[in-house]
Amino acid sequence: MSKKRRNSITIFDIASEAGVSASTVSRVLNNSMPVDPAKRDAVMKAIQTLNYKPNLAAQELGRGRTMTIGILMPLSVSIFYNTIINGIEQRLEQTPYRSLVAASNFNPQEEHKLLDLLVARKVDGIISLWSQLDENYLLEIAKETPFISIGRVLPGIEKHSLVVSNMLGAYQATRYLIERGHTRIAHITGALSVPDGVQRLEGYKKALKEAGLEVDPQLIVEGDFDEQAGLFGVGVLFARGARFTALFAGNDMMAMGARLGFYRHGMRVPDDVSLVGFDDQPGAAYTIPPLTTVRQPLVEMGRMAGQAILDLIEDQEPDLPQFNTELLIRESVATVVRNDFNYKMYMPS
Amino acid sequence: MSKKRRNSITIFDIASEAGVSASTVSRVLNNSMPVDPAKRDAVMKAIQTLNYKPNLAAQELGRGRTMTIGILMPLSVSIFYNTIINGIEQRLEQTPYRSLVAASNFNPQEEHKLLDLLVARKVDGIISLWSQLDENYLLEIAKETPFISIGRVLPGIEKHSLVVSNMLGAYQATRYLIERGHTRIAHITGALSVPDGVQRLEGYKKALKEAGLEVDPQLIVEGDFDEQAGLFGVGVLFARGARFTALFAGNDMMAMGARLGFYRHGMRVPDDVSLVGFDDQPGAAYTIPPLTTVRQPLVEMGRMAGQAILDLIEDQEPDLPQFNTELLIRESVATVVRNDFNYKMYMPS
């Protein structure tokens, strides 16, 4: 079916070129042992002139370690996940470890395949982001290979899991809205099939209850984290005739969708309706108006995950801190001025 | 410094388990040769019960081909590049080839290192996106390994390069603005250190000249593709006292930045000023108002690049089509109603 390409110059070629043994070449390559300076130079020169590049597969096979840690993420086309990965790589950069990332595009089949691929590649560790895979399968893999889970806690290895409190973030967002005088706060949820979505919903409810406000189902519509859902969500809200002065969206993308929805209905943000998102995705600072949102310390999370996987590889128990969200106050929320007769409620025209 | 992990079960383990030779196991694994059904089943079962996973490094070394094509991109945290990569992977999915992507974060040092890594990994082909590396170095690599360049044409292997006409896109955008009655059109350029930036500037100028309009340096400010630059750019424009009714931004991110700039200055889009971007990045459809912009067929480009690298691997000359941009008309441009006394009069359409 196809030809091999077995051209490459090997360690032996450069060995003979330099007049030493292959072992010696290997030794200067990894300087794993002292080598006579003269020979070392000869080897270096040979490497140079023959433009030798070690064969990675051979190295890995030879030493039984790949020096790479695999990263499994749900979606390649996502700044959110990539930012975390950035953090991981920042940590790894200072080590001899490389990273190898695989994206499943939210397809569990594909994710399974990719995870197997990482295992087949014998990566030294795996960091998985928001895996959708079966718990037991993951645990099984975690038994064989150092494994860190981000965005999902795996029972039994909670210590190797890293999540931020979605609940807290949603609570902060809602709470803030309440403090600014809003009492009728709508919520477009994230996908309720994933924990993040329901946890954020919970946080929203908690803030409401704590403030003695009722949780009105009329004000809640289920979304799926997509811009579309935001746009559609405000449509639903209006169709219901819901009355609200603020909207908390389950993430920034939905907030942007909602923003467009309001625009279509001729409602100004924040003058007519306040809006808060979740994630602080890039660009959130450049919406009109700049979006108030909940920030997760993504890069920092990545860094810590990187540290944790290194710990695990060294057989040390990782020490994963608690990550908290932070409310980023920008310009999409207005204070509502109370009025005994009229709560400053808005309705589309 | 560290321990090996040499636990794994090998082809021999499953060979003895199934009562056949290792060669046979290999044969059923790749079904490269007919094997007695009974033995085949035995092998399958053994694989199952021992939960065997072939060692990729060993496979690659053994067969001298890695069945992976490397992708080198400038920035991991970018939907733009990732969309192209998506296209590549779509094409690859239907083949036995895997992809391996490496991101340099615009750091030439890093890019060099990563490219070397791909070579060391002996990938069967390389697709490079907007490489910043030295031409000769790239050509040298292209000599050894099938190589496709996206976003930059490499002299000598133009046929292996894939670019879209930035010039055309910018021309389309500017032309459209002119057709809508705009005569004073500002432009915030991309980074002029990269071809895309200057080509878009050229396209802008071309459209202007063609329409008999002067190219006013007052209306041009250099940006760098970042939101910041857009925001800053309109600041500069206003500081100069420049008068314009439309702005063509070198990309969407700068358009968003500019959008915020206008907002800060109390100018409505498109009522007071029209705006067009470039790239159609996700979210561009959800700006306020939805942004008119130039679309590049990213996914399609990726697919074709995937096809091309496969061709190259098969020793066939790839047939890369010409990719054209397309103007996506949304809502950020208004028609100007001319007025002899004051051209600053608009009518949103």
Place this chain on the structure above:
DNA sequence: AGAATTTGTGAAACCGCTTTCAAAGTCGTT
């Protein structure tokens, strides 16, 4: 029925590098 093919199979060589092991050199002591 016997010759000529055509399977199916295991042994062994090989892929390119690392690492163990033992031999050969060095050097410092006594």
Place this chain on the structure above:
DNA sequence: AACGACTTTGAAAGCGGTTTCACAAATTCT
């Protein structure tokens, strides 16, 4: 000068697969 303790070094044995090769067994053809 002889001896022991380190250093350097090359040969050789892996690492876990693939593939060639030779051979036995099963088919097919006269």
